Amino acid sequence: MTLVFVMLAEVLIFVPSIAFFRLNYLIKITDFAHLATLSLLASPDNMVSDELREELLFRVGARSVVFHGANSRLLILSENMPPSIDADFDLADRNPLMLIEDAFMSLMIGPGRIIRVVTPIENEPNSSLEVVIDETPLIAAMYDYAWNIFLLSLIISTLTAVLVYLSLLWMMVRPMRRLSESMIAFRRAPEDITRRLVPSKRQDEIGVAERELEIMQTRLRAALKQKQHLVALGTAVTKISHDLRNILSTSQIVSDSLAEIKDPKVQKIVPRLMTSIDRAIDLCTQTLKYGKAEEREPKKERFLLAALVNEVKTSVGLSEDNTIVWNSQIPAGLMVNADRDQFYRILLNLCRNSVQAMEAGGVIDISAARTANHTLFRISDSGPGLPAKAKEHLFEPFSGSTRSEGTGLGLSIAHELITAHGGEILLERSDVNGTVFCLDIPD
Ligand SMILES: Nc1ncnc2c1ncn2[C@@H]1O[C@H](COP(=O)(O)OP(=O)(O)O)[C@@H](O)[C@H]1O
Ligand SMILES: [Mg+2]
Structure with missing residues (x-):
């Protein structure tokens, strides 16, 4: 490209310079002719010998020279047979454009013309x-002249091209290659610190890219390490939960036989013992379930929402004495496009939390509405609102629970399942007057 561009620039320069060259050539000849006429005008009768005339014409490079004085015309030098003229050029009235045109006409018409130059x-x-x-x-x-210019242009453009190529190679290609090699090396072995990119001090975009890449790699490496630790930790927790559950099952069997002892003291302790063992087993089971990698992908189907909400109602653990009012306002024909099982678990977790929060009684409102291709849910209760700890760790596994028998998994599972549906769960309001969760699920 450099070669082509420099040659193009040279062509642009060549056009005026060839015209100039021709003009200078003509001026030189007329200057010589002028000198010759001066020597002639100095001789008696303005006459010279034939040999000298021939010699002078030959030196000047002209066929004839005529001097026009203020009021005389003097044919000073001429061959014996004056040639016929093909073209006239008056140097006094040539502008640059005309000079360029003259030069190209000469080149196009070619050799053989006899021309008269007036100056x-x-x-x-x-x-x-x-x-x-x-x-x-x-x-x-x-x-x-044109050939010389062409050769010169070729040399200049080749030299320029080589220099441009080398400097591009040095300043752009090599650093870019270093960058891409570092990316590839990082992709192959992210832990390998020895192949880390050492950024240069460049201030331009390449320098920025080098530094950003280094920061990114360092952070990613750290995140990766942390993740590996977490995986190890998770594996350990799973193993512990698994063994603990087995041990607890044994205790459960033992406490079952304890229940048969009629001693009132024992009878008083056994139910408490059994509930705590049950809870402990439940915790282990839930932890194991959570640890079992991710939930499966949602299998979306269309189903009637009202029926599902009824199922949730029967299993949410409402007490017999109706202290909690269940107020479901689901439109009769409302269909939802979601994974039915997973959606059941989402609603059950949210509703069970509400029921658990309202031991003294209250109201649960469930409503749903459809916009173009979304279904919006609102689950609200008149409970005491989420405790601060639960709010701070909202949707984080294991960390938000404030109940002694809780695992802190309910909300995080609901969040995970909704997100897998491409939807959203929001805590719209939570204060002493109650808690409102909103769900948004796209079809
Ligand atoms: N509707 C609610 N009203 C009051 N507190 C709630 C409500 N829902 C959740 N919480 C609080 O958030 C905590 C975390 O809930 P969750 O993730 O379901 O775990 P868990 O129920 O196992 O404790 C609960 O312990 C509870 O304190
Ligand atoms: Mg819960």
Whole structure:
């Protein structure tokens, strides 16, 4: 590209310079002719021998030279047979465009023309010089000149191209190669610190890219390490939960046989013992379930929402004495497009939390509405609101629970399942007057 561009620039320069070259050539000839006429004008009768005339014409490179004085016309030098003229050029009235045109006409028409060049004489007003020349040597010189310019341009553009190529290679390609090699190396072995990119001090975009890449790699490496630790920790927790559950099952069997002892003291302790063992087993089971990698992908189907909400109602653990009012306002025909099982678990978790929060009684409102291709749910209760700890760790596994028998998994599971549906769960309000969760599920 550099080669082509420099050559193009040279062509643009060549056009005026060839015109200039031709002009200089003509001026030089007329200057010589002027000198010759001066020597002639100095001789008696303005006459010289035939040999000298021939010699002078040959030196000037002209066929004839005519001097126009203020009021005389003087044919000073001429061959015996004056040639016929093909073209006239008055150097006094040539503008640059005309000069360019003259030069290209000469090149196009080619050698063989006889031309007459008229030029005013310096310091002698009203006098001029008329020189008739054969254009052939002029055209040959012009071709020589063009050829030289072409060679020179070729050398300049090749040199420029080599320099541009080398500097691009040095300043752009090499650092980019370093960047991409570092990316590939990082992708292959992210832990390998020895192949880390050491950023240069460059201030341009490449420098920024190098530094950003280094920061990104360092952070990713740290995150990766942390993740590995967490995986190890998770595996350990799973193993512990698993073994603990087995041990607890044994205790459960033992406490079952304890229940058969009629001693009132034992009878008083056994139920408490059994509930705590049950809870402990439940905790282990839930932890194991959570640890079992991710939930499966939702299998979406269309189902009637009202029926599902009824199922949730029967299993949410409402007490017999109706202290909690269940107020479901689901439109009869409302269909939802979601994974039915997972959606059941989402609602059950939320509703069970509400029931658990309202031991003294209260109201649960469930409503749903459809917009274009979303279903919006609102589950609200008149309970005491989420405790601060639960709010701070909202949707985080294991950390938000404030109940002694809780695991802190309910909300985080609901969040995970909704997100897998491409939907959203929001805590719209939670204060002493109650708690409102909103769900948004796209079809
Ligand atoms: N509707 C609610 N009203 C009051 N507190 C709630 C409500 N829902 C959740 N919480 C609080 O958030 C905590 C975390 O809930 P969750 O993730 O379901 O875990 P868990 O029920 O096992 O404790 C609960 O312990 C409870 O304190
Ligand atoms: Mg819960």
